[in-house]
Each structure stands twice: as C-alpha cells, then as structure tokens.
Amino acid sequence: MKKALILLILTFSLPALSQTKDPNVVLNSLKSKYSGIKDYTVDARILVDVAFLKMAEKQARIYYKYPDKVHIETEGFALLPKRAASFDPASFIGSDFTAVYIRNEKWGNTVVDVIKTIPHDPESDVILNTFWIDPVKKQILQFEINSKSGGAFQVVFEYNNQPFDLPQRLTVNFDIKDMNMPKTATGEINVSDKKKGAAKTNKGKVTITYSNYKVNTGLDDKLFSEKKKGK
Numbered sequence: 001m002k003k004a005l006i007l008l009i010l011t012f013s014l015p016a017l018s019q020t021k022d023p024n025v026v027l028n029s030l031k032s033k034y035s036g037i038k039d040y041t042v043d044a045r046i047l048v049d050v051a052f053l054k055m056a057e058k059q060a061r062i063y064y065k066y067p068d069k070v071h072i073e074t075e076g077f078a079l080l081p082k083r084a085a086s087f088d089p090a091s092f093i094g095s096d097f098t099a100v101y102i103r104n105e106k107w108g109n110t111v112v113d114v115i116k117t118i119p120h121d122p123e124s125d126v127i128l129n130t131f132w133i134d135p136v137k138k139q140i141l142q143f144e145i146n147s148k149s150g151g152a153f154q155v156v157f158e159y160n161n162q163p164f165d166l167p168q169r170l171t172v173n174f175d176i177k178d179m180n181m182p183k184t185a186t187g188e189i190n191v192s193d194k195k196k197g198a199a200k201t202n203k204g205k206v207t208i209t210y211s212n213y214k215v216n217t218g219l220d221d222k223l224f225s226e227k228k229k230g231k
Contacts, residue, residue, distance in 0.1 A: 023099035023115045026133055030089045033138045037088070037164050039065040039219040043212045046074075050176060050204040062086055069224040087157075087167055092129070092143060096120045102130075110134055112141060125149050139165065151175050163213045172206040 046058040060074035064086040094117065102114040117129045125147045132142035143155045153174035160168040 021101050023101040027093050038216050040215045042210045045209045047207045065219050071224045163215050169209045176204045
C-alpha cells in the first residue's frame with residue numbers, strides 16, 4: 001500500500017512533459033554494460049566517520065559473484081553496508097519494479113538522468129530507489145535507497161579507469177539513528193562519546209576505496225557459504 005501511494009504521488013506530481021526518456025531504456029543500458037562481469041575480487045580500504053565510533057582504517061577483501069553473492073573478509077568489525085560494498089548495477093536496479101523518469105539535471109560538467117524505481121515485491125525491504133545516471137558514460141553517479149529496516153542511505157560513486165569501468169571509490173552517507181549496530185561493534189564504541197556525538201550530528205559516513213580488481217576468475221560457490229573471517 002505504501003509503495004502504491006508513493007507511485008501515485010510520483011506519477012501525478014510530474015508534468016507530462018517531464019517524461020522525456022524511457023527510464024527502463026536507461027536502466028537496461030546500465031545492466032547491459034556490466035553484464036560481462038560474472039565475478040570479481042577486490043581489495044578495499046574502509047574509513048568510517050561516525051562521531052561516537054572510534055575505529056581505525058580497515059582493510060578488507062570483497063568477493064562478488066553474479067547475481068547476488070557477496071563475501072567480505074576483514075579483521076574485526078567494519079561498518080560496511082553489504083548491499084553498497086559490492087558494485088553491481090543489476091542487483092541495485094533489480095528486475096521487477098516500476099520506473100519513473102523524474103528529470104535531467106546538471107552534475108558538474110555533465111547532465112544526468114534522475115530515475116526512481118519502486119519494487120513490485122510487497123515483501124521487499126526496499127521502498128524506493130533513486131538513481132543519478134550519466135547517460136553518456138553509462139555510470140551510476142549517485143544512488144539512494146529508502147528501506148523499511150535501515151531507513152535511508154546514499155551512495156556516491158567515483159570512477160577512474162578501473163577494469164570494466166568498476167568504481168574506484170564510493171561514499172555511503174547514512175543516518176546513525178537508522179543503523180542497526182552489530183554487537184561486535186560494542187567494544188569500539190565509547191558510550192559517553194556516543195551521547196556527545198548524538199547531540200552534534202545524526203549523520204555518518206563510510207568511504208570505501210578499491211584497488212587490485214580481479215574480474216571473471218571463476219570464483220567457487222563454496223567461498224560464499226563460508227563465514228566471514230580475518231584475512
């Protein structure tokens with residue numbers, strides 16, 4: 001019901017002339033561009049910026065296998081949103097949704113398409129996705145998720161000639177009040193600092209920088225059934 005209401009609001013709040021592009025064509029072009037990626041392994045440097053969380057920079061290794069398998073190896077706790085940590089436009093976009101073309105807008109020196117999608121699955125945790133897409137380079141520049149369980153978070157992508165045009169860096173911005181903090185983080189949180197930090201800001205940020213991509217090496221499915229372990 002909530003998703004249907006959002007769709008109605010989006011549909012009737014947009015002028016008829018704003019539908020200048022077919023959003024499905026734009027989204028499918030992204031899927032097609034990255035369809036050659038069957039798996040990859042990449043090293044990640046993770047920097048957490050949360051007022052009350054004292055955490056040193058973390059090193060991790062991320063394994064991805066199409067369509068939705070992700071395995072992360074890191075020492076200790078890393079505040080790493082699993083869905084954002086592994087890059088795959090097909091899983092971000094999904095396959096069963098209603099897409100609405102919102103507008104185009106200036107993004108630096110280029111013009112991007114802004115598209116919203118609403119999953120059809122009533123059991124989906126995601127309520128609404130918003131994409132900012134460079135239609136020429138076929139790159140997602142920004143991605144926002146509104147979910148039932150984790151509130152909203154935003155992912156900003158940066159690219160720099162990586163294999164298959166995979167991102168070199170992404171920044172995840174989120175509201176701390178919406179995050180479900182794992183128990184493994186308890187030892188790294190200073191309670192008094194948490195109270196002070198909460199008074200200052202409810203915002204948090206995780207920056208992930210990628211290096212040493214290895215693409216289409218034929219990762220074994222068994223890797224993704226293992227529990228997360230230290231490198």
